[in-house]
Amino acid sequence: MNFFYILCNSLTLIAVFLYRIFPAINRELKYWSRQAKAIPCQELRKQALSSIEHKKFHCQGGSIYSLYKEVNTPDFIPLVVTLQTISDYLDNLCDRVGIADEQAFRQLHQAMTDALDPEAKTQDYYAYYPCKEDGGYLISLVTTCQQQVKKLPSYRLVKEELHKLASLYSNLQTYKHLNLSIREQKMNDWMQEENKDIQITNWEFAAATGSTLGMFMLCAAASDKRLTANTVINISKAYFPWISGLHILLDYFIDAAEDKANGDLNFVAYYSNQAQLLSRLTLFTKNALLKAHSLPHPIFHKTVVQGLLAMYLSDPKANALEEQMVRKSLLSTAGTYTTFLYIICKFLRLKKIL
DSSP: OOOHHHHHHHHHHHHHIIIIHHHHHHHHHHHHHHHHTTOHHHHHHHHHHHHHHHHHHHHHHHGGGGGTTTHHHHHHHHHHHHHHHHHHHHHHHHHHHOOOOOOHHHHHHHOOOOOHHHOOOOOOTTTTOOOOTTTHHHHHHHHHHHHHHHTTHHHHHHHHHHHHHHHHHHHHHHHHHHHHHHHHHHHHHHHHHHOOTTTSSSHHHHHHHOSHHHHHHHHHHHHHHHHHHHHHHHHHIIIIIIHHHHHHHHHHHHHHHHHHHHTTTOOGGGSSSHHHHHHHHHHHHHHHHHHHHHHHHHHHHHHHHHHHHHHHHHHHGSSSSHHHHHHHHHHHHHHHHHHHHHHHHHHHHTOOOO
């Protein structure tokens, strides 16, 4: 495929993403911020507003899938924002309120699986959680997401895989927020049962379960009336574990020093040294790009992978000497165009757009 054709298509995608999609995401988040301000419970209100204010970039990243071929962009943006906002809000409830109750966390995360099933009845998601009065905020997020999912013409083909990814995500969030004394054993037991891929370690498997990108991609694919079951399988195998794994490993890579200082769980901390860290991130980068190339609309998927690398590696938290060495190597592995996107991301961070 002609290099200049690829470059023009990829740059067009990025331009539309920045100048059309970002403003739409901001409008959606402003709406949910107004809803969050009306939450009666002070603690729930605080965590809802904090999740929107400090994790906005999660919605921005996920919204790239609103530009996938066949997607109805105005309908898809609320799907991305509501599902990601549920994820970020629940993460705050599990991580920042001083609670470590497995049953409460599991019940809260029923909201994730329900949001992706238009036939699911909403539940009392706070049944085992000490704070409860949210004025209908979480249920409103769930039902709004369900309304958008219901519009997807090929939803029936992706339903099973969507439920699988949402369930894995919910299990991860339940176990990773437990008390340190039991957390690792609980996670090990869960990973031993679930991880069937001999190419990746249990902790890399856990990292892959922590990404919402596969869910967004399956929903985007379900916008196509001509979607086939075979394409769904190929998408699932590309995103889990490779593209989703790269996403979360990069996230933990840039947070490694901060998590170590705070005593927080970090998946890249399980690598024995920097050389192993680089080797495994390189493997995920190569396989993510390889799998992206094998999917329908490969330019789109490759741009997603290259964009992940550019966005995370341009973060100021990756500026320490050891991180710089990893960054330089990964950018080299991913190619010249990824370095170009990295420079763009550095500029956008300077302008406080990212």
